[in-house]
Amino acid sequence: MTTLTTPHRPSPDSPDRAGSPAPRRRRSARVREAAQLSATLPALIWFLVFTVGPLVSLFYFSTVNWRGLIAPRTPAGLGNFERLFTDPVVGLGAWNTLLQLVVSLPIVVLGAFMLAYYLSLKPRGHRIMRALMFTPVLLSASALAMVFVGVFAPKGMINGLLDAVGLDELARPWLADGTSALWAIIIVTIWCSLSVSAIMLAARLNSVDESIFEAAEIDGAGHWRRMWQIAWPICREFIGVVTMLQFLWTLFASAAVVLLLTRGGPGNATVTLSFLVYDFAFNQSKVGYSQAVAVVLFVVGVAGILLIRRAFRQKY
Amino acid sequence: MTTTVAPEARPAERRTAPAAPTAVRRRRRRRGDALGRTGPMKYLAHAGVWLYVLLLAAPLYYLVISAFKRNTDIFNQPFSPFTPLTFDNFGLAFSQASLGTAMLNSVYVTLGAELVTLLLAIPASYALARSKGAVGRMVERVFALGFLIPGFAALVPTVLLSISLGLFHTREFLILFLPASALPLTVILLTQAMRAVPAELEESALLDGAGPLRVLWSVYVPLSVPTLTVVAILNFLSFWNEYFFSLVIIGPDAALRTAQVALPTLSIANAAQYGVLAAGIIITLVPAYLVYAVFADKMESAVLAGALKG
Incomplete structure (x- = not known):
C-alpha cells in the first residue's frame, strides 16, 4: 500500500478548515478508523470465544440437571439454587471460605504493607529478604501445595521440629485432623501471598517522592506515623488493587491448595466454595449443581471487587 | 541523634543524583540505621x-x-x-512421574501460548494506540473489563468448549485458551507503551513508503521491547504455573500432561518419601528461576504490572 497523501493521522474531532468537504472527510476518517481497528478483531474474537462465552454459558448451565459432562441435560429452573441453601456441605464450604477471607485478608494486606515499608527503608539485609520473598511468586499452586505436603506430613518438618525441642506430644497429622487441616490451608495461603503482596507494595512505595517523607521527618513524625498517615494514604488506591488480587486469589486459586493438600477432607472439614465447584463437577457427577455454586462464587467475586474498590477509593 | 545527612555520596547515589541531588542524599542513611528515630520500637x-x-x-x-x-x-x-549427599531423588522423580516428558509438554504449551498471545496482542495494541476515535476507546474498555473476570469460575464451560471443538485431552486447546486469559493485561500494557512512540518516527517511515505492517514491525515493535519483555515474563510465569485448567483439560495421560500436573503424582506415589517429591518440586521450579535470574531487574516491574489487573 502506498499512501503518500496524508502522513499524519487526521483526528475525527479536528475542526476542518473549509466547510464543504467536512462530512465526506469525517466519514473517510471513520472508515479509516474502522479499517485500522480491524487489527483488534482477532484479539476480540479470542476474548469473546474463550473468556466471555464460557462465562455466559455458566449461567445457563447453572439451571440444568446434568449428571456428567457427556450426559444429557434437562432443565431444572432455579432448583439448583434452592438446593444450595439447604445443603450442609455448601454451607460448610461458604463458612470455610468466609473464615479464610476474614483471617487472611487483614493479615496479608496490613502485614504486607508494613513489610513493604520496612523494605523501602533499605535496611541491612533487604536484598536477601527481597530475593527470598520472590520465591513464592515463582511457585505454582501445585508446587506450593507440595512444599507444604512436606511441612505438614506426619513425619514432616513441623513434627520434626516439635520433636527436636521436646514438645513431641503436640505432634499430630496436621492435615488429617479436622481443625488443624483448615488452619493449615489458611497458613499456606498467608505464607504465599504475604510476600507476593509485600513485593508489589514495595515496588509501589519505591515510586513515592521521597521528599514527602523527609518533610514529615523534619516535622518530627516517627516511622509509625509516616507509615500509616503518609505512606498509606498515598498508596491507598494501589493497596486496594492488592487487596482485590488477594481477595480473588483466596476465593478462587485456593481450590488447588485444598485439592492437593486435603481433597476437602478429613470428612468435609476443609471444603471451600471454589473446591466444591471442581469437586461437584468432576468427582460427584453433579455438573449443573456445581455451576450453581460457580455462579454464586462469581457474584461474590464481582461484589467483593466493587466493595473493595469503593473502600479504597483515593480520598484526595 | 540520627544522621540525616550522609556526607559521602556512594556510586549508586551518584547515578541518580542529577535528578534530585538533595532529596536523594538526605534519604540514604548509614546502613543499619534505617529505623533511626523510632527508639525501642525499632x-x-x-x-x-x-x-x-x-x-x-x-x-x-x-x-x-x-x-x-x-x-x-x-x-x-x-x-x-x-x-550424606545423594542425587538419587532427582533420578527417581524423573522416572516415577515421567517428569522429562512433562517438562517438554509444559515448554510446548507455554511457548505456544506465549506466541499466540503476542500474535494477537501486538496488532491489536498497535491499532488501539493509533486510533483516536470513540470505537477505539470502547474496545480498550472491553479489554479493561476483562481484568474483572475470574477465569476459574468458568472451569466447566471451558471444558465443554474444548469438547465441542474436538480438543478435549489435547495440549493444543490450552495453547489456544491460555492467551485469552492473558490478553486483557497484555493488550493494555502494550497499548500504553505504543502510545509513547513519537508520531514523527511513524511519519518519516510513511514518507519513506512504508506500509502499516512495516511501520509496526520496524518502528513500534522495536520501541516497545521493554514492555514486551515485561509482558512476556508475566505470561511465561502464569502459563508455566497454570494448574487447574491443565489438570481438567489435558488430563492425567503421562504422555500429554504438564509438569504442574505430573508433580503432585509424586506425592501419591511416595507417601512417606519427601525426598523424591522435593526433588520434583525443584526440577519444575528451574525454568521459572532461570527466567528470574536472567531478568531479575525486570521482575519487579513485571509483578507490578501484574498488579495492575483490576
Missing part, C-alpha cells in the same frame, strides 16, 4: 520482620536439603544439612 520491628523471614525461609530450606538426602536421613536428622 528492635520490635526488626525482630518481627526477621521472624517472618525465618518463617518464610524454613519450608524452603527444608525443601532444598530434603531433596539431597536419603529417606532415613530426612526422618532422623530433618534439619541437618550435613548428611
Whole structure:
C-alpha cells in the first residue's frame, strides 16, 4: 500500500478548515478508523470465544440437571439454587471460605504493607529478604501445595521440629485432623501471598517522592506515623488493587491448595466454595449443581471487587 | 541523634543524583540505621520482620536439603544439612512421574501460548494506540473489563468448549485458551507503551513508503521491547504455573500432561518419601528461576504490572 497523501493521522474531532468537504472527510476518517481497528478483531474474537462465552454459558448451565459432562441435560429452573441453601456441605464450604477471607485478608494486606515499608527503608539485609520473598511468586499452586505436603506430613518438618525441642506430644497429622487441616490451608495461603503482596507494595512505595517523607521527618513524625498517615494514604488506591488480587486469589486459586493438600477432607472439614465447584463437577457427577455454586462464587467475586474498590477509593 | 545527612555520596547515589541531588542524599542513611528515630520500637520491628523471614525461609530450606538426602536421613536428622549427599531423588522423580516428558509438554504449551498471545496482542495494541476515535476507546474498555473476570469460575464451560471443538485431552486447546486469559493485561500494557512512540518516527517511515505492517514491525515493535519483555515474563510465569485448567483439560495421560500436573503424582506415589517429591518440586521450579535470574531487574516491574489487573 502506498499512501503518500496524508502522513499524519487526521483526528475525527479536528475542526476542518473549509466547510464543504467536512462530512465526506469525517466519514473517510471513520472508515479509516474502522479499517485500522480491524487489527483488534482477532484479539476480540479470542476474548469473546474463550473468556466471555464460557462465562455466559455458566449461567445457563447453572439451571440444568446434568449428571456428567457427556450426559444429557434437562432443565431444572432455579432448583439448583434452592438446593444450595439447604445443603450442609455448601454451607460448610461458604463458612470455610468466609473464615479464610476474614483471617487472611487483614493479615496479608496490613502485614504486607508494613513489610513493604520496612523494605523501602533499605535496611541491612533487604536484598536477601527481597530475593527470598520472590520465591513464592515463582511457585505454582501445585508446587506450593507440595512444599507444604512436606511441612505438614506426619513425619514432616513441623513434627520434626516439635520433636527436636521436646514438645513431641503436640505432634499430630496436621492435615488429617479436622481443625488443624483448615488452619493449615489458611497458613499456606498467608505464607504465599504475604510476600507476593509485600513485593508489589514495595515496588509501589519505591515510586513515592521521597521528599514527602523527609518533610514529615523534619516535622518530627516517627516511622509509625509516616507509615500509616503518609505512606498509606498515598498508596491507598494501589493497596486496594492488592487487596482485590488477594481477595480473588483466596476465593478462587485456593481450590488447588485444598485439592492437593486435603481433597476437602478429613470428612468435609476443609471444603471451600471454589473446591466444591471442581469437586461437584468432576468427582460427584453433579455438573449443573456445581455451576450453581460457580455462579454464586462469581457474584461474590464481582461484589467483593466493587466493595473493595469503593473502600479504597483515593480520598484526595 | 540520627544522621540525616550522609556526607559521602556512594556510586549508586551518584547515578541518580542529577535528578534530585538533595532529596536523594538526605534519604540514604548509614546502613543499619534505617529505623533511626523510632527508639525501642525499632528492635520490635526488626525482630518481627526477621521472624517472618525465618518463617518464610524454613519450608524452603527444608525443601532444598530434603531433596539431597536419603529417606532415613530426612526422618532422623530433618534439619541437618550435613548428611550424606545423594542425587538419587532427582533420578527417581524423573522416572516415577515421567517428569522429562512433562517438562517438554509444559515448554510446548507455554511457548505456544506465549506466541499466540503476542500474535494477537501486538496488532491489536498497535491499532488501539493509533486510533483516536470513540470505537477505539470502547474496545480498550472491553479489554479493561476483562481484568474483572475470574477465569476459574468458568472451569466447566471451558471444558465443554474444548469438547465441542474436538480438543478435549489435547495440549493444543490450552495453547489456544491460555492467551485469552492473558490478553486483557497484555493488550493494555502494550497499548500504553505504543502510545509513547513519537508520531514523527511513524511519519518519516510513511514518507519513506512504508506500509502499516512495516511501520509496526520496524518502528513500534522495536520501541516497545521493554514492555514486551515485561509482558512476556508475566505470561511465561502464569502459563508455566497454570494448574487447574491443565489438570481438567489435558488430563492425567503421562504422555500429554504438564509438569504442574505430573508433580503432585509424586506425592501419591511416595507417601512417606519427601525426598523424591522435593526433588520434583525443584526440577519444575528451574525454568521459572532461570527466567528470574536472567531478568531479575525486570521482575519487579513485571509483578507490578501484574498488579495492575483490576
